[in-house]
Amino acid sequence: MPGTAFHYHKLFLNDGLITSGAYKLTLEMFFQNFLNALQWGSFYALIALGYTLVYGVLLLINFAHGDIFMVGAYIGFFIASFFLGSYAFHLPFALSGNVIFVFTVIITMVLTAGVGVTIERVAYRPLRKKGAGRLYVVITALMCGLVLENGNLALLGASRKSFPDLIEKSIYTIGGVTFTNIKILVIVTTILVFLFLEAIVRKTKIGMAMRAISYDRVAVLLMGIPLDIVIVFTFILGSSLAALAGILFVTAYPVLEPYMGAMVGWKAFIAAVVGGIGEIRGAFVGGFILGFIEIYVAAVFPSTLRDLIAFAILLLLLSLKPTGIFGIARAQKI
Amino acid sequence: MKRYLPFILYGILCFVVIAGARSGLIDTYQQLIIMFIGINIILCSSLNLINGYMGEFSCGHAGFMAVGAYVTSILNVWLFTSSQIFGEPVLSPVAAVFLFPVTLIVGGIAAALAGLLVAIPSVRTRGDYLAIITLAVNYIVKSSIENIQVIGGARGFMGMGKVVDSMTGVLNLPWVMIWIFAFTAFCIWVLNHFVNSTYGKGIIAIRDDEIAAEIMSVDTNRMKIVAFTLSSGMAGVAGGLFAHVLGYINPGSFTIMKSTEIMVMVYLGGMGSLSGSVLSAVSFTLLMEILRPLQVYKWVLIPLLLIILMLFRPEGIMGNRELTDVFPKLRRFFPSKEL
Numbered sequence: 001m002p003g004t005a006f007h008y009h010k011l012f013l014n015d016g017l018i019t020s021g022a023y024k025l026t027l028e029m030f031f032q033n034f035l036n037a038l039q040w041g042s043f044y045a046l047i048a049l050g051y052t053l054v055y056g057v058l059l060l061i062n063f064a065h066g067d068i069f070m071v072g073a074y075i076g077f078f079i080a081s082f083f084l085g086s087y088a089f090h091l092p093f094a095l096s097g098n099v100i101f102v103f104t105v106i107i108t109m110v111l112t113a114g115v116g117v118t119i120e121r122v123a124y125r126p127l128r129k130k131g132a133g134r135l136y137v138v139i140t141a142l143m144c145g146l147v148l149e150n151g152n153l154a155l156l157g158a159s160r161k162s163f164p165d166l167i168e169k170s171i172y173t174i175g176g177v178t179f180t181n182i183k184i185l186v187i188v189t190t191i192l193v194f195l196f197l198e199a200i201v202r203k204t205k206i207g208m209a210m211r212a213i214s215y216d217r218v219a220v221l222l223m224g225i226p227l228d229i230v231i232v233f234t235f236i237l238g239s240s241l242a243a244l245a246g247i248l249f250v251t252a253y254p255v256l257e258p259y260m261g262a263m264v265g266w267k268a269f270i271a272a273v274v275g276g277i278g279e280i281r282g283a284f285v286g287g288f289i290l291g292f293i294e295i296y297v298a299a300v301f302p303s304t305l306r307d308l309i310a311f312a313i314l315l316l317l318l319s320l321k322p323t324g325i326f327g328i329a330r331a332q333k334i
Numbered sequence: 335m336k337r338y339l340p341f342i343l344y345g346i347l348c349f350v351v352i353a354g355a356r357s358g359l360i361d362t363y364q365q366l367i368i369m370f371i372g373i374n375i376i377l378c379s380s381l382n383l384i385n386g387y388m389g390e391f392s393c394g395h396a397g398f399m400a401v402g403a404y405v406t407s408i409l410n411v412w413l414f415t416s417s418q419i420f421g422e423p424v425l426s427p428v429a430a431v432f433l434f435p436v437t438l439i440v441g442g443i444a445a446a447l448a449g450l451l452v453a454i455p456s457v458r459t460r461g462d463y464l465a466i467i468t469l470a471v472n473y474i475v476k477s478s479i480e481n482i483q484v485i486g487g488a489r490g491f492m493g494m495g496k497v498v499d500s501m502t503g504v505l506n507l508p509w510v511m512i513w514i515f516a517f518t519a520f521c522i523w524v525l526n527h528f529v530n531s532t533y534g535k536g537i538i539a540i541r542d543d544e545i546a547a548e549i550m551s552v553d554t555n556r557m558k559i560v561a562f563t564l565s566s567g568m569a570g571v572a573g574g575l576f577a578h579v580l581g582y583i584n585p586g587s588f589t590i591m592k593s594t595e596i597m598v599m600v601y602l603g604g605m606g607s608l609s610g611s612v613l614s615a616v617s618f619t620l621l622m623e624i625l626r627p628l629q630v631y632k633w634v635l636i637p638l639l640l641i642i643l644m645l646f647r648p649e650g651i652m653g654n655r656e657l658t659d660v661f662p663k664l665r666r667f668f669p670s671k672e673l
Contacts (some may be wrong), residue, residue, distance in 0.1 A: 061462060123641055132648035135391060139601045140644045141593060143637035148635035266469065266590060273466040304488075308477035311470040315455075318467060322459040 010065070028176040033299045039183045039252065041291020042190035047268035048239035048275070048283035049197060056201075056278040057210050059134060063141040064119060065242060066265015067148040071113040072243030073163075074152065079111075080164050081105045094221065101166040105247055106292035108234045109240035110224045116239025117232055119144050125228070151260040163254035186248050196283045203278055206233060214278065240249060274314050276327025285325060290314070341519075347554050348515040350622040355508045367623055368644065369579045372514035374573050376521045378599040379590060379608055380568035384607035385597065386654070387529055388561050389541030394472030395569050395596045398445040400588035401475060402570020403577040406441030407494050408485060409524070410578075411436070415496040419484065420635070427500035435513060438574045445570020446563040453562035459557045472593055479585045490584025494577055510578045516550065517575065525610055537561050538606070598640060603650050608653030617651075628642040 011095055047069055054062040077233065081087065082099040095103075123140050170181050199208040209230045212220050245309055249264075267290060275286025297309045318324070351368060355361040360368070377395065384392045412420040414430040425433070448471070455467050480488045501509040528534040536557045539547035548554050577583045603614030625632040643650075658665045 029348075055446055061465070123645070126348075126645050130648060132644075135385070135605070136601065136644055138391070138646045139598065139643055142597075143644075146594075146637040147634055147641070150630060150637070154634055156631045269472060270466055273463060277462060278372045305477075307473055308481060311473045311477070315467060315470045315474070318459070318463060318470075319455050322455070322463055324463070330562055 027211050029299065031175075031177045035177065035179050037292040037295035038187050038288070039291075040295055041133060041203045041288035042186045043245055043249055043264065044188050045284050045287025046193065046248070046270045047265060048272035049280065049286040050241045051235055051246075051269050051275055052275075052283035052315045053197070053241075053281060055239045055272070056280075057213050057231060058124075059135075059214060059278075060096070060124070061138050061141065061266070061269065062209070062238070063138060063269075064145040064148065065238065066261035066263075066268065067110060067145040068116055068119075068239050068261070069265060070261030071115055071148055071247045071248075071258055072212075072246030073109055073260065074147065074156075074161075074241075074246075075111050075243065076247040076250065077161055077256055080166060084164055094119075095308075097166045097168060099197050100102055102193070103246065104166065108247055112206045112243035112246075113236040113240040116235045116242070117251075117274050119301040122233045125231075129325075136189055138299065149258050149262060156258070158258070161256040163250040163256060167251060172201060179326060181250050186252060189244070190284075193244070194280070197241075197280050200237070206230060210234060266317050270311075270314060274317055274324055276315040276324030279324075279326040282326035289317075301319075344519055345604075348354045348512075351515075352508060355511060356506075365508065366579065367619065369511055369514050369575075371619045372511075372518040373549050373576050373579070373618050374596075374599060374619050375518050375612050376568055376572040376575075378594045378603065378612040378615040379522060380565045380572070381596050382608065382611045383537070383561055383565045383602070384528070385600050386607065386611075387541060387609045388537045389605075390557070390558075392452070392462065392468040392470035392562075392565075393465055393590070393597055394452070394470075394475075394545065395566075396590070396592035397446055397468075397472035397475035397564035398569040398590040399576065399592070400450045400479060400583075400585065401566075401568065401573065402438075402441035402445040403573030403583050404441075404491065404585065405444040405570070406437050406574030407577045407583060408492055409437040409440060410431065410497040411491075411493040413437070414500055415493055417493045420476060427497075428504050431500050431509070432498055434497070434509065435516075438513065438517065438571050441574040442567040443573040445573065448570075449563045449566025450559070452566070453548070453559040455595075456558045456562060459473035468559035469590070472588075476588055479588075486584070488585055490582055490586075492582040495581035495584075495616060498578055498581065514575050514579075517571055521571070522612065523610060524564075525568075529608070533646060541606075561568050564666060571669055600641070601650055602640065604652035604654060606654035607652040609654055609657035610650060612657075613651055613657075 047065065051066050052060060054060060054065070066143075080100060082105060083095060084085060123144050124137055127137050128142060167185070171178055172180070179198075201210060209220070209225045210233075212223070212225060212229060213227065217227070249260075268287065270282045271286035271290040273282070274285070274289060275282030277283075293310045293313055296305055298306045301309065321327075351360065355365050377399065381392065381395045384390050410430065411417050413424050413433065414427045417421050451471050452464075452468050456464050459467065480487070485491050498510055521528060529537065535551040536547060536554070539550065539552050540554055540557060542553055573588075576587075599614045599618050600611060602618060603610035603612070621636065622632070626636060652660075
């Protein structure tokens with residue numbers, strides 16, 4: 001299988017995200033990279049949130065999540081092109097870029113949630129009903145991801161697509177640190193999404209049901225909680241988050257290709273585990289930790305060492321705290 | 335006599351295939367497929383020890399394969415060929431015939447040492463956290479190789495073709511294939527005896543209930559370390575063979591995708607079934623070759639087939655049974671299987 005995702009990923013990091021080449025870390029550089037790391041970590045955090053949501057409820061590593069992120073980006077691309085009138089059908093009136101962006105985000109989130117729920121319905125639920133082992137569901141998830149990736153490659157071809165510029169980019173400079181409005185948008189959105197999810201999981205009834213399912217799936221049914229509805233809701237939340245991350249990602253780095261989700265997805269999963277999987281806070285913090293490590297490692301060392309050092313640090317973190325930063329080791333009853 | 339029948343039959347099979355390859359009845363493409371089947375059997379059955387018998391979720395098997403592949407290849411190129419990197423051969427190229435298995439085993443030992451990287455944290459963590467550690471180790475191995483420029487970095491490492499040439503120069507036989515046959519049989523034999531021994535049953539006990547196993551005086555920490563080193567050592571041997579089949583390796587061959595492929599074979603065959611692993615390695619490799627004309631659609635079809643298989647038979651081809659359980663008559667030939 002082609003390893004395009006890997007080169008592609010590297011390409012991004014060298015493409016203006018990092019002010020690399022400078023090996024001495026000045027204060028300006030530090031703040032510049034701080035912003036970059038916040039943005040880069042935001043993507044990891046957004047995807048990791050989706051992983052952790054599904055894991056928190058089903059104890060299932062949804063390996064298709066990275067590819068749902070990719071599907072979201074593609075759906076967003078087609079919807080944006082549709083609104084911009086790239087196809088035969090034209091809207092009778094022209095919309096401004098920002099309005100199109102909002103519409104694109106909303107419609108993409110709905111459609112991608114549909115994709116996520118379909119996968120749950122077709123692949124995961126029958127296995128769950130059969131009471132198959134957890135690992136079989138994980139393998140099914142991996143396979144679903146492969147189908148999405150390669151189905152996309154087969155249908156749309158290997159050529160990269162470029163996402164249209166919907167939001168007009170404006171660049172601000174404060175004290176030698178430059179940033180764009182897109183960067184701010186990404187970071188603020190991620191923080192808002194995190195607060196929103198925390199509120200849902202901690203404060204609402206359905207959030208309580210989600211937490212309850214992960215504790216005891218049998219007792220939950222006895223308490224009259226509709227298991228399937230809560231699980232579908234979780235998948236809707238997770239997939240629409242992935243779609244949001246996908247659109248933000250291609251707004252920041254406007255290249256789409258079928259393998260874009262694979263590498264980011266695996267790394268976001270690692271981030272979620274480092275934070276303590278199943279914990280919303282954990283995914284958020286883990287995503288940013290990974291973002292910071294990657295950006296600063298690439299800023300100080302040659303960027304080829306990035307993966308090596310990043311994963312070595314994560315491994316060290318995990319061996320110091322085996323259940324992740326916020327994870328709580330569940331007491332085992334004998 | 336009956337005890338040795340499987341070995342004799344396997345020997346005859348190998349002899350026929352090698353004779354066929356030597357006389358040209360089996361062309362190079364078919365030889366390649368046969369060799370890949372052997373390598374996949376080693377990879378799949380060794381991963382089955384961790385993912386099947388021990389019930390852990392290791393998804394970085396390709397990393398250990400990479401360690402073995404690189405160590406074996408570097409040793410062979412350094413010892414037996416004149417290359418740009420290492421200069422003149424240290425030993426006479428003729429010696430390659432005898433020392434090739436030794437270098438393979440050295441590669442396996444190196445991979446087993448890398449396996450300790452996973453084995454030691456596995457004492458403290460289980461389940462998904464351990465999965466991440468294996469994943470991270472896979473990335474670390476790949477990334478380290480990419481950063482060592484002496485052995486080619488991301489460009490890859492070659493020169494193993496010369497080693498194979500110097501072996502065929504001594505005696506014109508498909509040497510790599512012979513060693514693949516030998517090591518496949520050896521790995522299956524070792525694993526079979528291991529999981530059926532009183533000592534090895536501790537691994538199955540860990541899967542069923544770690545705490546109960548500990549109470550029953552199974553040294554779980556030690557069992558885990560043994561299982562991980564054994565499994566990754568075998569992956570290293572498979573990697574060394576893989577490198578010599580292709581004559582060229584690069585870090586890109588040992589990504590998560592490769593690990594996924596091995597994992598798929600394990601679950602296809604059934605967790606905790608050695609005969610299932612062998613069957614699935616054979617059928618998966620053949621399926622990949624049969625579907626080759628479909629090009630990119632192959633990678634849509636194979637996962638779809640697997641999803642459908644999971645829906646109708648989630649336990650894989652064999653479940654956790656062996657062929658001897660399905661056909662009890664076979665049991666005569668495998669006395670070690672008697673419980």
